[in-house]
Amino acid sequence: MLDLNAFRGRKLNCAxxxxxxxxxxxxxxxIGGAPANFAYHCRMQGLNAMAISGVGDDxxxxxxxxxxxxxxxxxxxxxxxxxxxxxxVSLDESGxxxxxxxxxxxxxNMEADEKxxxxxxxxxxxxFGSLAQRSAKSAAAILAFLKAMPEELRLRVYDVNLRRxxxxxxxxxxxxxxxxxxxxxxxxxxxxxxxxxxxxxxxxDFNAYLRSRGVYGFIYTCGADSSTVFLNDEVSHLKTPKVxxxxxxxxxxxxxxxxxxxxxxxxxLIKAHSLANTVAAYVCTVDGAMPEYPExxxxxx
Numbered sequence: 001m002l003d004l005n006a007f008r009g010r011k012l013n014c015a016x017x018x019x020x021x022x023x024x025x026x027x028x029x030x031i032g033g034a035p036a037n038f039a040y041h042c043r044m045q046g047l048n049a050m051a052i053s054g055v056g057d058d059x060x061x062x063x064x065x066x067x068x069x070x071x072x073x074x075x076x077x078x079x080x081x082x083x084x085x086x087x088x089v090s091l092d093e094s095g096x097x098x099x100x101x102x103x104x105x106x107x108x109n110m111e112a113d114e115k116x117x118x119x120x121x122x123x124x125x126x127x128f129g130s131l132a133q134r135s136a137k138s139a140a141a142i143l144a145f146l147k148a149m150p151e152e153l154r155l156r157v158y159d160v161n162l163r164r165x166x167x168x169x170x171x172x173x174x175x176x177x178x179x180x181x182x183x184x185x186x187x188x189x190x191x192x193x194x195x196x197x198x199x200x201x202x203x204x205d206f207n208a209y210l211r212s213r214g215v216y217g218f219i220y221t222c223g224a225d226s227s228t229v230f231l232n233d234e235v236s237h238l239k240t241p242k243v244x245x246x247x248x249x250x251x252x253x254x255x256x257x258x259x260x261x262x263x264x265x266x267x268x269l270i271k272a273h274s275l276a277n278t279v280a281a282y283v284c285t286v287d288g289a290m291p292e293y294p295e296x297x298x299x300x301x
Contacts, residue, residue, distance in 0.1 A: 014123065015050050031067045053078070095248050117148045157256065186220070246287055
C-alpha cells in the first residue's frame with residue numbers, strides 16, 4: 001500500500017523532469033511541457049518545486065529561463081547543442097488541442113551528470129512522462145534521476161502523456177517500475193491496455209493491473225465528462241465542472257499537481273480530488289498552461 005503519512009509536515013522538494021518546450025499557437029509561442037506545468041502548479045500550491053529539462057542555446061532557450069524567473073519557478077535547464085523543444089498546437093472549436101512535435105531537440109538529449117543526480121538525491125516528489133523518453137539518452141537520464149531519489153521518502157508520479165508514436169512498451173514498462181502513482185486519460189487507456197496486454201475493459205481493470213505491479217495510486221481523467229482517483233482501497237469519482245473553455249492545454253497537468261499536493265498536505269482523497277477539479281476548470285478558462293491564480297482560488301487551496 002502507499003503510505004503518505006511520512007510526507008506530511010515535512011519540507012518537500014518536488015521536480016517535474018522531462019520536456020520543457022514551447023506550445024506554438026497561431027499567435028505565438030507559450031512556454032509549456034507537462035513536467036514543467038506540473039512543477040509550476042505544485043509551486044503555486046506551496047511545494048518547493050522546480051522544472052528540470054534541457055534547452056538550446058537559442059532565443060527560446062534563453063526565453064525559457066526568463067519566463068521561469070518571472071513565474072518564480074526554479075529550474076535546472078541544461079544547455080544542449082540542439083534546438084529548444086517546440087510543438088505546433090492547433091485548437092478545435094472546443095479548445096481541445098492537437099500537437100505536431102519538433103524532433104531531436106534539447107530535451108531529447110539530457111544527461112545524467114552529477115549535478116542532476118545531486119538534485120535527485122534531495123528530491124522527494126517527482127513527475128515524469130513518456131515524451132522526453134522517446135530518445136534513449138533522455139530516457140536513461142530520467143530513469144537515473146528517479147532511481148537516485150531517496151528510497152526512504154519518495155513519491156514518483158508517472159503521467160504517461162502518450163503523444164503520437166513517441167512511446168514503446170519498453171518505456172512504459174520501465175517507467176511503471178519506477179513510480180508510485182500513475183496517471184492517464186480515457187484516450188490513452190485503451191492504447192495502454194492493448195500495449196501491455198491487460199485483460200479487461202475499463203479503468204477498474206487497469207487499476208487492478210497497476211496494483212499487481214505495486215502501484216497503488218491511479219489518476220484517471222475523462223476530459224469534460226469525469227475523473228476517477230484510486231488510492232489504495234479508496235476510490236473517488238467526480239463529474240468534471242462545466243466551464244466555457246478557452247484552451248485545455250495544461251489542465252491535466254494542473255489536475256495531477258493538485259491531487260498530489262493536496263494529498264501531501266493531508267487532505268482526504270475526496271477533497272484533494274475536488275480541488276483538482278476546481279484548479280483544472282480554472283486553467284481551461286484562461287490562455288496558457290501556467291496562469292496566475294486569482295485570490296479566490298488561492299483561498300480554496
